[in-house]
Amino acid sequence: MNLLKTILAGAALAVGLTGAVSAAEKVKVGFIYVGPTGDFGWSYEHDQGRKAIEEAFGDKVETVFVESVPESADSERVMTQMALSGTDLIFATSFNYMDHVLNVAKKFPNVKFEHATGFKRSDNVSTYSARFYEGRTVIGHIAGNMTKTNTIGYIASYPIPEVIRGINAAYIAAKKVNPDVKMKIVWVFSWFDPGKEADAATALIDQGADIIMQHTDSPAAMTIAEEKGIFAFGQASDMTQFGPNARLSSIIDNWGPYYVARVQAVMDGTWTSTDTWDGIKPGMVKIGEFSDKIPADVQASATAIKDALSAGTMHSFTGPLNKQDGSVWLKDGETADDGTLAGMNFYVEGIEGKIPQ
């Protein structure tokens, strides 16, 4: 019995020691995800980014992640736990973690935080996001060209600027090629609830939508679109396996390069609080391959839009544009500034319905 105790104590000591040694050498990176890594959407792509870090740095990093973390005080506990266990850099990958990130960051000034899609920063909190709306412009263009019922269904999650921006961008692009287009928007108040996302898709299809866009994280709507023989777009991830016939294209989030760069900055001691908002050009937003269901001329014009967005010769929000109430937002040729986009809380003219409060 005594011998066993000695061995155990020795083992514990050894583990403790190696822990201390490796902690000094390795950079430890933590991730918190709002859904499961197997959602094949948003959280899946962030986890791909985490894997890119491991691939790039090998033994020099250690990554940990916690999935399905609610956007509540629970996230504070998870991040505190991570910070206490020697994590150097924490990526919080959902909008509503915002205030919780700042709270935890205040308590751990030596730990660096990266908050996705947020807008509040401090000395050790950076924010980063992708200009998903550029992707929305491309798929909006395709949808406007291809809808036969002139009705696009949009499954929205929460009424936050990022989601509203996506709705506006897609609508503007669709309206440009199809003046009669209507957008039916359903808010499901969840990022990840396959059952409800499927119900929302069914409701939209029942009411005439023949193309579905989504700003939720699971491929449920894609599956329903496939079943009902209509079209949809992959969101965050390609999702082609869920709707081989239904999927027209996709907006793919590509976080890997950014994550690798930030970990490198921590290693070099050059990490500072920054605000990154990258689009198609640096490759943070990718447009998935076009389905052959899209007519060749539409494929060509969509590619042209993608290239123009990438080259910076086109902006998704270019005047003349009015707000929903008819007041002027952007004059002819004027483009939206990032500040307005970051806080966008209004629909553009032509979209029906109100943003839920």
Added chain:
Amino acid sequence: MDFSALSPVSLIVSLMVAATPILLAAIGELVVEKSGVLNLGVEGMMIIGAICGFIVAVETGSPWLGFLAAMAGGAAISFIFAVLTQYMLTNQVATGLALTLFGLGFAALLGHSYAGIKPPKFGSLDIPFISDIPVIGPLLFSHDYMIYISLMIIAGVWYFLTRTRGGLVLRAAGENHDAAHALGYKVIRIRIMAILFGGAMAGLGGAYLSLVRVPQWTEGMTAGAGWIALALVVFASWKPWRIILGAYLFGGITVLQLNLQAAGANIPVAYLSMAPYLVTIIVLVIMSSDKKRASLNAPACLGRIFHASS
């Protein structure tokens, strides 16, 4: 706003689809609670059923076998709960919560290579002519088979609990386990059977989600349906028929608010999403305000550990 696009018939059809997973899970949990056991692991059993059913349906090509496997899977995982709480006398609340966590993790592991696969299509009732009658056809005669089966299960449970000796014995175990024991009934065995039935029903509900309602496997796809099922049992005040009412009300509110939104109605979405939970709280308040009514319905030995001391 355009309400002409809102078809009451398709609304009712989709609300039945939305309600069936929680209906099945709730009727199982009702039997478990009637026997005096509180199993909070419904969510875990549902997701295990969802993946077991999905795997078997994909591998064999038969959704029917999938549903059977889902029942077996749900029952198997509930057996862990049964052994722990009935033989080892662990705390039911803690064990149930652990079962949910275990189920979610284990299902993710099982389903790792099954994401992005399309399950075989599950059939619907199709009687020549009758299913094609306008309104009545789609409302009554062209649902998928599982919807009819779920309603038959409700009827069966009602019959068993109120009209058979076995049901009386099961309720006796839930109302007063010491008295049931003194009369020579095997309280532990009765409860284990109830738990297994609850697991099988939760598994079936989960499989309905992964094979019919969403037709795909995604980790964590039950997304809290198990907790709604638990609330439903209370809402139904442990009466089988009220489970139908409750489940269709829960499902109905969800589907109706999504459809109203699609029709362009400006409705307070957040409040409607909350409504089912608010109703449950109100029911709880009403029940607890009237001690006599509450004692008529809630099984008196619910959640209490039984130890055959003599």
